[in-house]
Amino acid sequence: MSGEGLVLGIDMGTSGARAVAMDGAANVVASGAAKLAGFCEDHRDPLGWWKAVQAALLETLAAIEPARVRAISIDGTSGTMLPAAADGAPLATPLMYNDPVPDLAILDRIGAHAPKESAAHGTTSGLAKLQAFQSLPGVFRVIHQADWLAGHFTGLYDVTDENNALKTGYDPLSRSWPDWLARTGAQVELLPAVLSAGAPIATISPPAAEAFGLPSETVVVAGTTDGCASFLATGADRPGDGVSALGTTLTVKMLSDRPLFAPEYGLYSHRIGDMWLAGGASNTGGAVLAAHFSAERIAELSAAIDPTTETGLNYYPLTKPGERFPIADPALMPRMTPRPAEDGEFLKAIFEGVAAVESLAYERLASLSSLRLRSVRSVGGGAGNQAWTAIRARKLGVPFLPAHSEEAAAGAARLALSGAREAGVL
Missing domain, CATH: 3.30.420.40 (ATPase, nucleotide binding domain)
Structure with a gap:
């Protein structure tokens, strides 16, 4: 690895993807963007998400030296979920952050067992979406949008962060998936492992490093939701x-x-x-x-x-x-x-x-x-x-x-900075 270290933050929004490169002083030094409409007709198309992320990231990397990159982090829309095979292949059309689960039996079970302070209540909760997907054949995990995209850089599709997990029933106080989840009918074995936002997940996979020209030591860092990323971006x-x-x-x-x-x-x-x-x-x-x-x-x-x-x-x-x-x-x-x-x-x-x-x-x-x-x-x-x-x-x-930035991608990049320092690569 050569030169002053940089990190990358990627934001996957409802209309497209944005990426930024940030230096160690939290200054944005390059950025790129891509509209979803250029790659798919439906914002629920995960392959369109990935193509938009690739385009935004490549535009950003074209303005810097990719060899300087030390870490990457990704945010996604809160509550957007999809069922995936072990290799990440989507097994159904994702349910977006505002897509309701109309199954009253699922909602009644959640209402009966979830504590009142849990964010898992409601027709658009991640927990309801887990149960809507869990009976599909071949499901390895039901994961959040940011998890799925991060998996393209690590090859791991069984890791999430504490912020995306919140609406799926995660308990941020005990820092665990609580016991009551199973009583709602959820197949808890399909839930991903949870890391704190900004924690290192793994180094980049060899195929991803080669595809983007990134160092093999690049650390992929647990991300967050778009709302949390937007807050962090302000400083x-x-x-x-x-x-x-x-x-x-x-x-x-x-x-x-x-x-x-x-x-x-x-x-x-x-x-x-x-x-x-x-x-x-x-x-x-x-x-x-x-x-x-x-x-x-x-x-x-x-x-x-x-x-x-x-x-x-x-x-x-x-x-x-x-x-x-x-x-x-x-x-x-x-x-x-x-x-x-x-x-x-x-x-x-x-x-x-x-x-x-x-x-x-x-x-x-x-x-x-x-x-x-x-x-x-x-x-x-x-x-x-x-x-x-x-x-x-x-x-x-x-x-x-003054807000340092209004770009959620800059908030994701700040998490990448944190993860890079924790991993000792910046």
């Missing part, structure tokens, strides 16, 4: 660090030094090393803005907003009744009246309302963890609106720090 790394994703909905996450489980709010925690990533998603967010204004109109009105003053309006902006977090109430009504005569004042009131929900979400996380929110990093389309950012900063009262 947040200490208890009390928060990340707000201002997209169609508002997602709030915070690192904690203890696990947070509040099923009544749909809140559970991913284990990342010795810390816990807890959070939840609100139904407020960019969808409310888009229901009233075009992007161009928002930009025009925002330029005239004074973020240092209050409208005095107490909005809870929603497009329809129902909220998940920080208030769990399927009947919660939107509160967006009275409407000011001026559009700019109305937009400002919506900004304030979403910021108030964000503030309440962090208060909820802080109260459950006994931690003080230390900082916030913002990602998503809304993060670029200066007026909204100023309103949010005023309400939250903590430093707003």
Whole structure:
């Protein structure tokens, strides 16, 4: 191996794959991307996933010296699963993160035996998908999307990480598959072994090393889910660090030094090393803005907003009744009246309302963890609106720090850095 060491992070998303090369100081030095549509007609086609990963990775490797690569890590969509043979051959069409399992008998058994704080409840849980696949002939393991892709680099299709395993019933406190899984009817022998996110799995297989021109000593590192990878990409790394994703909905996450489980709010925690990533998603967010204004109109009105003053309006902006977090109430009504005569004042009131929900979400996380929110990093389309950012900063009262990256692949690369150091190759 020659030159300053680099690591690779790969993100497999719903529409395509991205890859980044990162140096030891966590700087992204090269990247590549490939759309799934260029390789398959169905986003459930695992061969299309692999082709997109290959294309994104080769584009990245073309911009660096592949001999400098020390480690690789991959994230995938949370809850996406497929049954595989021992050689990795897919045995059925995968069930994606949002594909439900309609078998009521499976869901009833899980509901009867899974603890209320488990993330394995629900029609889209990994545990339900395991049971939907487990009776197929020739099944070696039922694994997660990231596991299957990592297997193409190691030849091993029986290893997962603690984050992807969470919705399949893994207990992050005991760090084991719990005994109650078998009582739900799950064939637990089909579950993969679990490593902590960022732990070395194995060195790259000779065929993969040759195919990509990578050193035979390259370490393949246990990955994570796309959501966890996106958080890690921002650079947040200490208890009390928060990340707000201002997209169609508002997602709030915070690192904690203890696990947070509040099923009544749909809140559970991913284990990342010795810390816990807890959070939840609100139904407020960019969808409310888009229901009233075009992007161009928002930009025009925002330029005239004074973020240092209050409208005095107490909005809870929603497009329809129902909220998940920080208030769990399927009947919660939107509160967006009275409407000011001026559009700019109305937009400002919506900004304030979403910021108030964000503030309440962090208060909820802080109260459950006994931690003080230390900082916030913002990602998503809304993060670029200066007026909204100023309103949010005023309400939250903590430093707003820049996100190092919004690319989930960069979060996977940070795990690769951790694994490379643990393995002693960087």
